[in-house]
Amino acid sequence: MRTRERIGVGDALMLLPALFIGLFFLFPVGTVLWRGLGGEGLDAVFDLAKSPRQRDVLWFTFWQAAVSTALTVAVALPAAATVGGLSDRARRFVRSLVTVPFVLPTVVVAGAFDELFFATGLDTGDFRLRHTVWAILIAHVFFNYAVVVRVVGTACAGLDGRQAEAARVLGATRWQAWRAVTLPRLRPAIASASAIVFLFSFTSFGAVLILGGPKRATLETEIYRYAVSRTDLTRAAALAVVQLVAVLALVAVSTWLERRRPATTRMARPTRTLGSRPGRWLNVGMATALLGAPLAVLIERSFSTGTGYGLSHYQALGTRVRQLPAPATTALWNSLHYAALATVLAVLIGVVASVVVVHGRSGSRRLFDLGLTLPLGTSAVTIGFGILIALDEPPVDFRTRWWIIPVAHALVGVPFVVRTMVPLLRSIDPSIREAAAVLGASPSRVRREIDLMIGARGALVGGGFAFAVSLGEFGATSFLPRRPEDLTAPVALFRLLSTPGDLLRGQAMALAVVLMVFVTVSVFVIESSRGTAEGSL
Amino acid sequence: MKKLLLSLVTVLLVAVACGEDEGASVVGGDPAGTTVTLMTHDSFAISGSVWEAFTAETGVTVQLLQVGDAGTMVSEAILTKDAPIADVVFGVDNTFLQRGLDADIFAPYESRNLDVVFDHLKLDDNNRVTPISFGDVCINYWIDALPGTVAPATLEDLTDARYASQLVVQSPETSSPGLAFLLATISGTDDWEQYWADLVANDVSITAGWEDAYYGEFIAGGGDRSIVVSYASSPPAEVIFADPPIDTAPTGVLLDSCFRQIEFAGILAGTDNPAGAAALIDFMLTNTFQEDVPLNMFVFPASQSAGLPPEFVEHTTVPVEPHIMDPAEIEANRDRWVDRWVEIVLG
Secondary structure (H helix, E strand, O other), rough: OHHHHHHHHHHHHHHHHHHHHHHHHHHHHHHHHHHHHHOOOOOOHHHHOOOOHHHHHHHHHHHHHHHHHHHHHHHHHHHHHHHOOOOOHHHHHHHOOOOHHHOHHHHHHHHHHHHHHHHHHOOOOOOOOOOOHHHHHHHHHHHHHHHHHHHHHHHHOOOOOOHHHHHHHOOOOHHHHHHHHHHHHHHHHHHEEEHHHHHHHOOOOOOHHOOOOOOOOOHHHHHHHHHHOOOOHHHHHHHEHHHHHHHHHHHHHHHHHOOOOOEEOOOOOOOOOOHHHHHHHHHHHHHHHHHHHHHHHHHHHHHHOOEOOHHHHHHHOOOOOOOOOHHHHHHHHHHHHHHHHHHHHHHHHHHHHHHHHHHHHHHHHHHHHHHHHHHOOOOOHHHHHHHHHHHOOOOOOOOOOHHHHHHHHHHHHHHHHHHHHHHHHEEEEEHHHHHHHHOOOOHHHHHHHHHHHHHHHHHHHHHHHHHHHHHHOOOOHHHEOOHHHHEEEEHHHHHHHHOHHHHHHHHHHHHHHHHHHHHHHHHHHHOOOOHHHHHOO | OOHHHHHHHHHHHHHHHHOOOHHOOOOOOOOOEEEHHHHEEEEOOHHHOOOHHHHHHOOOOEEEEEOOOHHHHHHHHHHHOOOOOOEEEEEEEEEHHHHHOOOOEEEOOOOOOOOHHHHHOOOOOOOOEEEEEEEEEEEEEEEEHOOOOOOOOOHHHOOOHHOOEEEEEEOOOOHHHHHHHHHHHHHHOHHHHHHHHHHHHHOOOEOOOOHHHHHEEEHHOOOEEEEEEEEOHHHHHHHOOOOOOOOOOOOEEEEEEEEEEEEEEEOOOOOOHHHHHHHHHHHHHHHHHOOOOHHHOOOEEEEOOOOHHHHHHHHHOOOOOOOOOOOOHHHHHHHHHHHHHHHHHHH
16 A cells, blocks of 8 residues: 555645644744753753652642543543434534533633532532632533543444444343444544543643632643743743653553554444433433533623623623723634634644544654644643744744734644544545555545545544634733734633623623634534535445 | 654754844934834723824834733743844833843833822832833722621731631732732731731632632622722722612722732833834823823823823722832742742641
């Protein structure tokens, strides 16, 4: 299969993702770490190991991310299987709806959780959740639920249900059939989704600080504390190095897990064999409550006015309040615009990268796999400061260009496209490719017609992620210098919440709800653009 | 693989080759026709008409660049010292000032309008920065929710059992008002370490930031605590943005607890438009700019000659003797104080 043409195309294609990640990630991050460590070099990193506080921080960062991942997978897996068995349209709708938490700033979600804790008496006492590690874990499940449902759900939908059915006919129970037949086939997708959830939890900032309370610290919050509150760039850079190394190790493990036992698929009838019906719906019901309750609080607040309920907060979005440099509607428009751009970039680069990861030679394969996932596990401070000091001279004086913001968003979007697409491409039954080759298709045509057809589903689901991530991105955006007219919706929302007054708070809630609607509709539209292809496979 | 490496190397080479740069070329005289870039934090807001007036007066156009908060802005101004992204920064406050001064990021400039500024706001004798506005971080309380509706009058009162489980404060590690309040207690009590130990005994609650204190635990957002660290200008904001409209503020200010935050503007040493930058600093002290400040940023103008909007004055109490601390003293002790605070309060 390794023809000359295939290698040539692969190499040329590799340039695009390599340039992108090299210029906008590796170079800036390398520069900021180099500058930060300065004369101390790696001594600064080793010094960290001597500090008991930093050892605690590292340990806490790891275990909370691991537990968050396990919990999220446990809670979301049945829902993913259920979603996989839905009709096309319903599946796309659910997959769009679950992206809502992605666009909500933590400060807003934390507020909603706190209100729920107060309302249910969980803010104090023996069973308190507020300012506990449980609050962090719950928030991480809330924010990451979509990752498992979308990545695994997509893989589920593509499974051939006949094998599981065969197992059932041969006497296996539903659970046995699922464990022995379906689960191994989903393993790459579960590994992929887990990696994303782990990295998100590993670098989570707001949830840790606000819900966990001021006593909790992770690598991410420590990097912020040293870089911003203390302007101790050496310490911040040392922590960032630890974060990078940890993330590299993790991604290496997860890629290994993902590649082990690649199960194949023929893309036939969906599987519908997980658990008993009542059990499955119980899980989905609980998940809906977990996700829905904080959202319901936000929606209620957005309609609640001084005189009852009404639309006044929504109407106010069109008028500039003094705290904002532009009306909230301008911010919404900017955010949509940036998200569209970030999505196109992420899909373009992610698709090429995925093909390289699956078909490239082993060296470049591994490099791409690692390199492109790194931004997901890198602190927003590192990326923001890095771009600011590295891209500061012609011909790459990009740090104050407006498009650097969607580019920074795309950095986080690319890993989603890759992580959704790669398990799908790996799962393609080699006999399909062989059949195409036997029928006379050239290797490039095989790749185009088969890999891209099947991968397109992953690309679109990954693109939906990229869109949602960009629409809600706050961290890196806040570190990049922006012109006032380039205000994004999350930044506007944060501003509205930082001056007292019911009108401002109401408007912030309305803005959050509009973002929720925007992301649901946009992701649905993105994923529907190839709905026919998916249906026909 | 080779091509991949090659492309990475090319990118690196291009970037490294451009590492050398020319110094700032001084543009003297009339800045008309130039653009001056003003870097500031996300809380900055001013009316569009004010900038139009500046351009009409001087022929200079202003380009704003906004980043996160004051701390982020100072860190970034220091990081980009050799290749500044702006000509002027605004929003460096007295808790971060010394950091900028130590890093030599400012070019001294004595504004021709400096006379109008309140003397106590001028903290740098070399005029490397110019005071533009000030505000106070103060204890706020929800009048109707206070135990026995008795308002605390001094910092010491907050350790009284009457106010047990009523106070919520931001961590000075992550919050600017949190740091300001810590400084107020250091300046305003005999033994600040004992004071905080007493607050802990009185069940003080700590949050990471202002939002989760004010909207999370304070009554305003549905919480159950009646005393919070906020700003002297929070009560007027509660009135101006009330829904439905109200006549009097639901919150009051504990004047003994206030720490003065002064915001400065400074010309960045690497600017290539010093004349435009100077014109902007001068303009920021005119009444046109100064009188627009209160209702946009909820702080006071630094100029004595600026008039104040009636709705701002009516609900605002200005502390007569706020706590003020020398920026050099803050910078020299801040990390030690905060570490000690963490030990006492978060234990």
